[in-house]
Amino acid sequence: MSRGADPGMREPSAGAWDVVVAGGGNAALCAAIAARRAGARVLVLEGAPKFYRGGNTRHTRNMRCAHDAATETLSGPYPEDEFFDDLMKVTEGHTDERLARLMIRESKEALDWIQQQGVRFQPSLGGTLSLGRTNSFFLGGGRAMLNALYQTAERLGVVVRYDAEIVSLDVEGGVFRGLRHKAGSGVDEVHARAFVAAAGGFEANLDWLKQGWGEAADNFLIRGTPYNRGAVLRMLLDRGAQAVGDPTQCHAVAIDARAPKFDGGIITRLDCVVFGIVVNKHAVRFYDEGQDVWPKRYAIWGRLVAQQPDQIGFIIFDDPSLKLFMPSLYPPIRGATIAELAGKLGLDAATLERTVADYNAAVRPGSFDHTQLDDCRTEGLDPPKTHWARRLETAPFYAYPVRPGITFTYLGVRVDEEARIVMADGSAADNMFAAGEIMAGNVLGRGYAAGIGMTIGSVFGRMAGRGAARRLGCSQTEKAV
Numbered sequence: 374m375s376r377g378a379d380p381g382m383r384e385p386s387a388g389a390w391d392v393v394v395a396g397g398g399n400a401a402l403c404a405a406i407a408a409r410r411a412g413a414r415v416l417v418l419e420g421a422p423k424f425y426r427g428g429n430t431r432h433t434r435n436m437r438c439a440h441d442a443a444t445e446t447l448s449g450p451y452p453e454d455e456f457f458d459d460l461m462k463v464t465e466g467h468t469d470e471r472l473a474r475l476m477i478r479e480s481k482e483a484l485d486w487i488q489q490q491g492v493r494f495q496p497s498l499g500g501t502l503s504l505g506r507t508n509s510f511f512l513g514g515g516r517a518m519l520n521a522l523y524q525t526a527e528r529l530g531v532v533v534r535y536d537a538e539i540v541s542l543d544v545e546g547g548v549f550r551g552l553r554h555k556a557g558s559g560v561d562e563v564h565a566r567a568f569v570a571a572a573g574g575f576e577a578n579l580d581w582l583k584q585g586w587g588e589a590a591d592n593f594l595i596r597g598t599p600y601n602r603g604a605v606l607r608m609l610l611d612r613g614a615q616a617v618g619d620p621t622q623c624h625a626v627a628i629d630a631r632a633p634k635f636d637g638g639i640i641t642r643l644d645c646v647v648f649g650i651v652v653n654k655h656a657v658r659f660y661d662e663g664q665d666v667w668p669k670r671y672a673i674w675g676r677l678v679a680q681q682p683d684q685i686g687f688i689i690f691d692d693p694s695l696k697l698f699m700p701s702l703y704p705p706i707r708g709a710t711i712a713e714l715a716g717k718l719g720l721d722a723a724t725l726e727r728t729v730a731d732y733n734a735a736v737r738p739g740s741f742d743h744t745q746l747d748d749c750r751t752e753g754l755d756p757p758k759t760h761w762a763r764r765l766e767t768a769p770f771y772a773y774p775v776r777p778g779i780t781f782t783y784l785g786v787r788v789d790e791e792a793r794i795v796m797a798d799g800s801a802a803d804n805m806f807a808a809g810e811i812m813a814g815n816v817l818g819r820g821y822a823a824g825i826g827m828t829i830g831s832v833f834g835r836m837a838g839r840g841a842a843r844r845l846g847c848s849q850t851e852k853a854v
Contacts (some may be wrong), residue, residue: 374444375511376482377624378473379604380812387722387803388416388517389414389848390414390416390563390565390566390569390776390796391408391413391414391415391565391566391623391842391845392404392405392408392413392414392415392416392565392566392567392568392665392838392841392842392845393415393416393418393469393552393565393568393569393606393839394408394415394417394418394419394551394568394569394571394574394838395418395539395568395569395570395571395572396419396420396428396569396571396573396605396809396811397417397418397421397426397428397440397533397535398418398427398429398430398431398519398573398725398830399427399430399433399518399519399522399827399831399833400426400522400571400700400808400809400810400811400829400830400831400833400834400837401417401419401569401571401572401808401809402417402491402519402526402834403487403522403808403830403831403834403835403838404569404571404780404806404808404834404835404837404838404841405462405526405531405569405838406522406525406526406529406531406584406835407834407835407836407837407838407839407842408489408567408569408751408838408839408841408842408847409487409526409529409530409531409828409838409841410529410689410840411838411839411843411847412753412829412847413562413567413841413842413845413847414530415526415530415531415532415838416532416533416534416563416565417526417532417533417534418530418534418537418539418552418554418563419429419533419534419535419537419539420434420536420537420539420572420600420604421471421535421536421600422535422536423535424495425520425598425600426523426535427515427516427519427598428572428573428581428597428598428600428810429573429596429597429598429601429780429781429810429826430518430519430827430830431514431515431516431519431597431598431638432515432596432597432638432639433511433514433515433739433826433827434510434511434514434515434519434535434732435504435508435510435823435824435827436471436484436487436509436511436514436640436824436827436828436831437451437464437480437508437510437630437823437824437825437828438451438457438477438480438483438484438508438509438821438828439452439453439456439477439480439481439506440484440512441481441521441602442715443506445470445496446466446494446495446496446497446509447505447507447845448505448511449504449505449506450495450506451506451507452582453477453481453592455473456477456480456507456841457477457668458681459507459822460473460477460816460825461609461716461823463601463670463672463820463822464816464817464819464820465533465818465819465820466818467817467818467819467820468815468816468817468818469496469815469816470488471618471790472790472815475790475832476786476816476828476829476832476833478636478655479832479835479836480620480828480831481791483823483831483832485499485832486831486835487643489783490521490522490525491514491521491522491524491525491686492511492521492522493511493512493517493521493598494509494510494511494512495510495512496510496512497509497510498780498784503666503744503745504823504824504850507824508823508824510823512815514639519670521696522682525832526580529831533707534554534556535734535811536555536556536557537554537555537556537561538554538555538604539551539552539553539554539555539572539604539605540554540555540604540768541608542568542608542609542612544609544612544613544805545612547791547796547800547802547803547805547835548803548804548805549565549567549804549805549840550667550801551563551564551567552567552568553715560826563760566804566845567804567805567806567841567842567844567845568806569806569807569808569834569837569841570605570606570609570786570794570805570806570808570811570812571722571807571808571809571811571830571834571837572601572604572605572782572811573598573601573603573608573809573810574601574603574606574607574609574623574782574783574785574810574811574813575601575602575603575607575621575779575782575784575786576595576601576779576780576781577595577597577598577599577601577602577635578594578601578602578749579591579601581602581603581620582782584620584780585620585621585801586620586621587680588693589679589684592683592684592685592776592777593625593628593679593684593776593777593779594628594632594633594634594635594637594641594777594778594779595635595640595779595780595782596626596632596636596637596638596639596641596642596778596779596780597635597636597780597781598630598635598636599635599636599802601671601810602739603780603782604728606784606811609786609805609807610786610795613795613796613797613798614786614787614794614795614797614802615787615794615796615797615799616784616785616807617784617785617786617787617788617812617814617815618782618783618784618785618788618813618814618817618818619784619818619819620782620784620817621815622782622783622819623676623779623780623781623782623783624675624677624779624780624783624817624821624826625653625672625674625676625679625775625777625778625780626642626672626777626778626780627643627646627672627674627675627677627678627686627688627719627775627776627778628641628642628643628675628775628777628778629641629642629643629702629703629773630685630703630773630774630775630776631703631774632702632703632721632776634698635773637702640701640702641702641703641778642671642778643688643691643698643701643773643775644699644826645688645690645694645697645698645773646662646671646674646688647662647663647699647760647761648690648694648698648743648761648763649662649688649689649690649694649765650662650688650689650729650732650758650765651674651677651687651688651775652683652689652725652764653681653682653686653687653727654668654682654683654685654687654719654720655711655720655721655724656715656720656724656725656727656728657684657726658732658756659677659678659681659686659756660756661756661757661758661759661761662756662758663749663750663758663760663761664759664760665746665748666744666745667675671823672820672821672822673749673820674686674775675713675777675778675779676777677790678775678776679777682735683841684777685719685775685776685777686774686775686776687720687772687773687775688715688772688773688775689711689725689729689765689766689767689770689771689772689827690770690771690772691767691768691769691770691771692768692769692770693763693767694771695771695836696764697743701773702781703773705772705773706718706746706771706772706774707769707770707771708769708770708771708772709768709769710768710770711725711726711729711765711770712725714770714771714772716802717772717773718765718772720759728749729765730761731754731836732751732754732764732765733764733765733766735751735752735753735757736749736751736763736764737751737752737761738757739751739804739825741761741763743761746760746785747760747761748760749761749762749763750762773820773839780826781810781813781826782815783813783814783818783819785810785811785812785813785815786807786811786812787806787812788806788807788812788814788815788833789801791806791836791840792804792806792807792808792812792836792840793805794806794812794832795842803844804841804844804845806837806838806841807833807837807839808826808829808830808833808834808836808837809829809830809833809834810826811829812829812833813826813829815853816829819827
């Protein structure tokens with residue numbers, strides 16, 4: 374019986390694995406299930422303890438998939454072309470168009486497939502999220518989604534090992550031979566006919582982050598798992614896999630500065646930027662808070678704050694906005710006046726008062742509607758606030774301190790349209806595949822839109838599992854196991 378496997382589940386004899394999957398999140402489980410349903414004998418190696426299994430998937434809420442019509446949990450259609458246009462807008466064209474269109478096309482089927490694996494959905498949340506038409510929300514959140522996938526995988530006969538950090542890969546000429554992983558106080562060796570890398574990015578490796586960001590990375594907070602340190606990614610790159618993406622590009626949002634260094638998750642995210650203004654440590658604004666609807670722009674704010682002095686910012690708003698968004702785990706800081714609020718934030722009171730006064734004077738009246746691009750804007754202000762601009766004049770006044778919250782990194786391995794890893798010479802590896810954050814840079818050259826990370830994991834995970842099994846000659850259909 375394997376470490377962490379359900380009682381009664383037996384491992385095959387040495388060397389009998391068909392597919393070994395590195396990772397334990399959404400992408401890894403989709404790959405494992407798809408390969409197993411095609412008849413492969415599958416081993417999953419999760420580097421975290423069982424309680425912390427699943428990487429960043431534990432903190433997710435939804436996934437974005439194209440669909441042709443409304444459902445019980447989606448308020449309307451989301452055509453492939455609209456999905457692609459949204460992706461092009463947030464990435465500013467920095468995407469592999471072939472893979473992007475493939476992902477979007479496959480996402481239509483993936484939404485149903487995920488439900489067939491036991492994952493349940495609920496109606497979309499409201500407020501600033503505005504995702505009722507485009508995104509499917511997991512009933513019970515990411516951990517419930519993970520538990521459903523693990524239950525299905527184990528019922529099918531997938532074997533899972535926990536605390537199984539991979540320490541070396543045996544790759545010769547672009548062909549995977551085997552690997553070694555930690556096992557208690559020792560090391561186990563595993564041989565398999567195919568390998569799927571789904572072990573996440575390197576966002577928890579601060580030394581690696583510093584290579585791109587410098588000392589500023591010391592002030593970053595890591596929203597997700599502390600186990601995504603990029604070990605498998607580094608091994609693949611060192612063994613000839615072709616890199617894709619920019620090491621400084623990542624999914625980074627503005628999160629509560631009081632959050633823990635690691636694993637703060639979704640409850641530390643703040644969705645109130647559109648309702649107020651954001652200032653830096655010098656109490657001055659630095660970007661348009663109303664540029665676009667929040668799901669398409671929330672992930673730019675981590676990078677924006679990262680570019681400010683000491684990587685700190687402050688969201689300032691007044692009383693009418695207090696109940697219009699989902700709050701952080703931590704209460705907002707309150708002041709009876711702007712000057713009092715500045716004192717509590719450690720900001721210069723006169724400067725913050727002037728910043729707020731200049732903003733208020735520039736606001737032009739309109740019909741406020743945070744669910745769409747309304748006509749409430751500023752005039753003659755630099756930077757402008759192009760939508761949802763309302764005067765900050767009703768006491769008490771509130772603020773949240775924010776820092777860059779890194780979700781996952783975009784530097785990864787290049788893949789082809791079968792999710793096979795592409796080697797430095799341009800050839801596709803015969804038996805190595807990748808899915809999820811470790812290859813997200815193929816689609817996300819920069820920017821982010823809500824739910825796309827889960828789409829990448831589900832689509833390319835399933836693709837990698839099917840591809841690995843197919844190339845090994847496993848001929849059963851997915852429903853045959």
